[in-house]
Amino acid sequence: MKEVEVRLTVNGRERSARCEPRTTLADFLRGHLGLTGTHLGCEHGVCGACTVLLDGATARSCLMLAVQGQGHEVTTIEGLGTPENPHPLMRAFSEMHGLQCGFCTPGFILSAHEYLRENPRPDRQAMRKDLSGNICRCTGYVKIFAAVERAAELMAEPEAARS
Amino acid sequence: MTWVGQRVARKEDLPLVTGTGTYVPDFNLPGTLEVAFVRSPLAHARILNIDTAEALSAEGVVAIYTGPDIRDQVHALVLDQEAAPPGLETAAPEIHPATIEILADAEVRHVGQAVAAVVADSRYHAEDAAELVRIDYDELRAALDPEQARLPGAPIVFDNVPNNVQARYRIRVGDADAALDGAEHRLAMKIRSQRVMAAPMETRGVLASTVGEETTVWSSTQIPWAVRNSIAGAIGVPQRQIRVQIPHMGGGFGQKVNVYPEEVLVTYISRVLHRPVRWVEDRVENMIASGHARDQLHNVEAAFDSEGHITAIRDRFVLDSGVACPYPLSSAYNVASHFRSMYRIANFSIDAECVLTHKMFNLPYRGAGRPEAAFVMDRVINAVAQELSLDPAEVIMRNLIADEEQPYRMGMPYRDGHEVVYDASGFPAAFERLLELIGYAEHRRTQAQLRAQGVHRGIGLGTYVEGTGVGPFESGQVHVDAQGHVVVYSGCAPHGQGLDTTMSQVVADAFGITPEEVVFRAGDTALLPYGVGTFASRSVVTAGAAIIESSNRLLKRIKAIAGEMLEMAPEDLEVGAGRVRVRGVPSRGVSFKEVYRAASPGPGARLPEGMDPGTSESFYWVPPTVTWGFGVVGAVVDVDPETGVVDVRKVVMLHDCGRVINPLIVEGQIEGGLVQGIGATLYEHVIYDESGQPRATTFLDYLLPTSAEVPEIVQEHLEGTPSERNPLGVKGVGESGPISPPAAIANAIIDALSPLKIQLNELPLSPATVVAAIERAGAEGPLHPTGVKIGFPASNQSGGFLR
Incomplete structure (x- = not known):
């Protein structure tokens, strides 16, 4: 099949690669750009493991084509933090045991990131609904809630220090 | 400080939270071929003809395998791991081994059964070609209701299993018949637990890469040793030419406690084509073709x-x-x-x-x-x-x-x-x-x-x-390495349970170090000659016992070697902070590194009389x-x-799981x-x-x-x-x-x-x-x-x- 050039901004960097036009954004990120932190749990838009941020908003990368990302800004889990400099959400998920097998975790962290941006002071009842687009089979979610609450504290700290 | 009992955050988390973990689909070995399966659309049918000609000429296709193609090279899996042990005579269990064909040979027996495997340069191309494989079926009557399937005249699933009854047992304690006959009150109920599936977030997946005679198989499995043995048996190669290793793994819950046809076939194809070969199950396959x-x-x-x-x-x-x-x-x-x-x-x-x-x-x-x-x-x-x-x-x-x-x-x-x-x-x-x-x-x-x-x-x-x-056993091996690290090997196969952290807490207490200082490795058949896996609420019990017993043996060994070095009786020595020290004189002692050097074979060895070189001890724990x-x-x-x-x-749940090593992890398991x-x-x-x-x-x-x-x-x-x-x-x-x-x-x-x-x-x-x-x-x-x-x-x- 004829390939096309796809250009997009990923984690703040201009990236381009050639792929078949039918290539999903998830497969493009994983296969063509080597960003394998984006996981595929169902490939039909239910489980949320493949969640990325598209221009800052969560999107299912399994349901999008790479060409649809052309010209847009994509943030994957690798763009949020690194092992050397983990994002507060990453630290909080570990601290509160918000993961077991870790397969859903990158997608969950990106959804939680969007949730906390809109709700810097999380409410557990609201969170139950707002985070229900990501499925975790291991944790029973309880410690994910705790992790998101802990991340909110960690993320508020620098501001508190400044004020 | 004692580590057992502490809410220690997990050692294994950092790669997982940062997206730098490596699950089977994440490997990027050059030249990897990807497999897509053609699966049966029918519950029960005879295969009349398989035509792969058009599919073989499709873009990117390297090979296609069908049941008849591999008939003489790859044997069906005959799973009889559960032959009844002595002691079950009263229950009189009758168990026919489970036969699982690698690719359907002449008959398909359930929707989703693998019939052909398409190998191509990408999964996209493999799936394209899979659609071009033409298979003619003669549909047969299917046995679907188990109560009917056991009656005469029902369609038979396997000829060697009469009346479709694959296993049966009976238990009699006291006399229930008499008690029911003479009962003041009695009731009868029909109660059904429906068919469900484990649905781990990561589906199954297997990647095989062959270098010389040895194939390394990375599989998302709970039982790497059984997978190795079954692959070796099915394709007829020595077990030690197959190394099964679990990379990061997205859950199992029992669905991955089986040896599957895809693990055998992908290994076989890698050995035939001398290329890395991978199959990653998609979710629909997981729902129809995983247990x-x-x-x-x-x-x-x-x-x-x-x-x-x-x-x-x-x-x-x-x-x-x-x-x-x-x-x-x-x-x-x-x-x-x-x-x-x-x-x-x-x-x-x-x-x-x-x-x-x-x-x-x-x-x-x-x-x-x-x-x-x-x-x-x-x-x-x-x-x-x-x-x-x-x-x-x-x-x-x-x-x-x-x-x-x-x-x-x-x-x-x-x-x-x-x-x-x-x-x-x-x-x-x-x-x-x-x-x-x-x-x-x-x-x-x-x-x-x-x-x-x-x-x-x-x-x-x-x-x-x-x-x-539950047994039959689990393995543990504990080493002090050349740098003085305490290294633990085990036959368990962790995939989210936090066993690295839990076992490291146990070993840390034994050696007077921190869990972070323990190197834990498991789920790799190259580590140990025997191992079982992680399932059945068994690993902390069985691997834990094997690891603590190995640790105790190693402590005894390194104290003996240090005693030789310090000219002290081993009873007068204690272990802490990576050193073997004289009790009461903590400044006098030798580091684990020095013990390692003294225990190494060669002219510099300083071992007690009659002791073999090495700072390693194993234990195979068989539960009573x-x-x-x-x-x-x-x-x-x-x-x-x-x-x-x-x-x-x-x-609300109250539970007894004996001594709790890491409450945080136990809570997570319960939730x-x-x-x-x-x-x-x-x-x-x-x-x-x-x-x-x-x-x-x-x-x-x-x-x-x-x-x-x-x-x-x-x-x-x-x-x-x-x-x-x-x-x-x-x-x-x-x-x-x-x-x-x-x-x-x-x-x-x-x-x-x-x-x-x-x-x-x-x-x-x-x-x-x-x-x-x-x-x-x-x-x-x-x-x-x-x-x-x-x-x-x-x-x-x-x-x-x-x-």
Whole structure:
């Protein structure tokens, strides 16, 4: 099949690669750009493991084509933090045991990131609904809630220090 | 400081939270070929012809394999891991090995069975070509109902399994027949646990890469050693030419406790083509071609007196094996050994049959027979209460085994052949504490009032026991390396359980270091000659014992070597902070690094007379039998009688898992298990239609619990019965969560609607099931304004049901 050039901004960097036009954004990120932190749990838009941020908003990368990302800004889990400099959400998920097998975790962290941006002071009842687009089979979610609450504290700290 | 008992955050988390983990699909080996399977669209058919010509010429295709192509090179898997051990003679189990073809040879036996494998330069191209493979089938009559499938004239799934009965057993304790005949009261119920699936978030996947004679197989499996041995056997190569390793792995829950055809075939193809070859299962494949679970229909009878003491249970059940039940002793026999739970029931009779049908095979799934048993037992207890108009809590209490009766002997063997003898106590105290925590007395006081306000709230109760830490063995090896690190190898296969952290806590205490300083490696057949894996609530018990025993042996060894170096008696030495020190003179000692050097072979060795070189010790731990955990669970639900919708508000669980090494991890196991149990109770169902077509093939049809469905969870670890059957005093915990939710939630719904005296004996408890139960119970009752007839005894004047 004829390939096309796809250009997009990923984690703040201009990236381009050639792929078949039918290539999903998830497969493009994983296969063509080597960003394998984006996981595929169902490939039909239910489980949320493949969640990325598209221009800052969560999107299912399994349901999008790479060409649809052309010209847009994509943030994957690798763009949020690194092992050397983990994002507060990453630290909080570990601290509160918000993961077991870790397969859903990158997608969950990106959804939680969007949730906390809109709700810097999380409410557990609201969170139950707002985070229900990501499925975790291991944790029973309880410690994910705790992790998101802990991340909110960690993320508020620098501001508190400044004020 | 002691690390055991601390809420230590996990060592394994950093790659996982940062997206730098490596699961099977994440490897990027140059030249990797990808496989797509052509799978049977029919439940049962003869294959007339397979035409691969067009597919072979499609873009990117390297090879295509069919059953006849590999007939002489690759043997079918014949899984007979569960031959009955000595001690099970009384149960007289009859088990036919499960045959699992690598690719269907002449006949397909379930929708989703692999018929051809397309190998191409990308998964996209492999899938394109898979669509071009033409297969002609002659459709045959399928066996789909296990009760029918065992009768003469039914379609036969495998010729070597007469009447499709793949496994059966019988247990007789006391005389249930006589007790039932002479009973004051008796009841009979038909109770079904539906077919479900584990649905780990990562599907299965396997990548094989061959260098010279050796193939490394990275597989998402819970049993790497069995996978290695089966692959080697099926393709006829020495076991040591196959190395199976688990990379990061996205859950298993029992679905990955089997050796699958894809693991064999992908390895074979890699060895034939001399290329890395990978297959990653997609979700639809996972739902039709990875093991399903449960699927038992029980016909149970109970005898009881007018005070609710249960004097006998007689159960006959059929397990729908699908095309195979590779572990009948887990999936089916566990039902018998866990059936009577925490109750004193002297007369017990059970007959089980695992019956083959033309569906996907049936594997143990988290709990493995225990959730099914608990659902029957605690529905029976509840029905006894209903029958006698007693409070269910009272009936449970009257049947609980008292502390002075412990260690209670159940009068039958466990599946390891040893008699079931509980090594736990405190059942009544745990149950009383549950009632207190859940506010049972308060609920009884306020229930009618709430009902008058239109809130139909109920509390349901359940109990369980769990034999944990099953053998046959597990391996451990502990080393001090050249840099002075303490390195642990084990035959377990962690995939989310946090075993790196848990085992490191144990080893850290033994060597006086921190868990971060322990290097833990597992799930790799190159590490150790023997290993088993991670399943059945066994790893902390069995691997933990093997690791602590190896550690103790190594401590003895390094003290002896240090004694030689320091010219001290080993008894006068202690270990701490990476050194062997003279007791009372901490400044005098040698580092682990120096001990390593002294123990290395060569002219510089300084070993005690007669000691072989090395700073490594192994131990293979064979458990005497299982160790028994137990627990009690209560669920609080609100039910909408018009729609049948159930809102689980709260679940309270108290459990005994012996000594807790890491409370954070144990809590996570309980929470995750409970929520899986809620899913299996209310939402999840693998449905096959009357032609054998699976109807739930995506997460749109197979509903997993999301965060919105999670109730408040309260849990308490029961203190007091550390196991005496292993050196760490631990009991397994991984499977305990999902055992009791089905019974507790069903009983809670029944309690919420108690005036109607409904019965809920079939899972899942979907809104339609609940409404149907209300309709059945209320067939004679007043007509509800919405047209739903609901029963409503005249004696109850609250009127709550007709708000």
